[in-house]
Amino acid sequence: MSIQMPSLTVLPESPFVALSPDWEAFRDCILRKGTPARVHHIELFLDGEVQEAIAKQFRLWDNLDEADPAFPYQRAVRIQRFLGYDYVRQGVDALEMPLKRHITQDTADMQRAAGRSYVDESRGPISNWAEFEAYPWPDPEQVTTRGLEWYEQHLPDDMCVVGSGGFAHFAEYLTWLMGYETLCYALYNHRDLVQAIAGRLLTLYTVMLERILEFNRVKIVWGSDDMGFKTGPMISPDDLRAFVLPGHKQMAAMAHAAGKPYLLHSCGNLNTIMTDLIEDVQIDAKHSFEDTIEDVRDLKFTYGKRIALLGGIDVDFLCRTNEVAVRERVRNTLEVCMPGGGYCLGTGNSVTNYIPLKNYLAMVEEGRKW
Secondary structure, eight states: OOOOOOOSSOOOOOSSOOOOOOHHHHHHHHTTOSOOSSOOBOOSOBOHHHHHHHHHHHTTTTTSOTTSTTHHHHHHHHHHHHHTOSEEEEOSOOOOOOOOEEEEOOOSSSOOTTOEEEEOSSOOSOSSHHHHHHSOOOOGGGOOOHHHHHHHHHSOTTOEEEEESSSOOHHHHHHHHHOHHHHHHHHHHOHHHHHHHHHHHHHHHHHHHHHHTTOTTEEEEEEEOOOBOSSSBSSOHHHHHHHTHHHHHHHHHHHHHTTOOEEEEOOSOOGGGHHIIIIIIOOSEEEOOOTTTOOHHHHTTTGGGTSEEEOOBOHHHHHHSOHHHHHHHHHHHHHHHOTTSOEEBOBSSOBOTTSOHHHHHHHHHHHHHO
């Protein structure tokens, strides 16, 4: 039985230039099939506090029932359409993988009531074989797909699902499960344990992506896996090739076999493995750019000739600047990156709750006006 719900396409009056989603044009832009007719926007995610602030300011959720089990999905469609995105992002329902975390007070203006959570960098839940065997690994056969099922039936036809979230975190979970310091020692003393963890992750993520790819509304696959910091990768390029990149190669191969592009979000300076990512892993697009590492405008003429570039309006810049400078930066970025396709507008990482909302909305508006 279909869920009865308020219209997802009739939105409150928008301050932005009118725009209708077009997932096919969005996909073609990522695949670099020529200069698109308009700017396509992309974000890995918007912090919940940002979504709440926008929804309150523009009354996006006023006629939605928060008690409805479908409310999270209705809410996502509303805000994505309002802001001009051609997609919603959804993976399988979350699987529990316990980690060691620390909580601190959030100091952002749009404060997170529960505080900010950090993974313990010293020691995680797996530092030896006994802990590996005792760890409560989730059963990949038990994954559920409530969100994907809802979107399959109810997502407006002009939008698509980007399959993303909860899988393809190979480098991240090696670091989080062991602790970064423990991982560094293990790469010298216990490489077999590192390989065993990488193998369990690949088995889990393969099943998860298989389930995601069962849904026709999924048109793009987006893996997320931070591998680096300001000056280089978190572990050596050779270790990434041994324990991390094979997993992404498998994810990309599965996406391509299903006729879908594979996008990679990864923070940090990855210059030492970009050839691997393009030629061996065969990513179709790279996301996450930071001005102190590389300016997305410069990359348009290097590996931007081979893959799509996503986002690139630096988060630190958005935090520290004003609306006038944001608009100028966006226009210049679009002038450089739009020709030929292969560029979508967005932040360098994600829409964090410490970016001034007016600066984020100025970025969106300039893209809508282009």
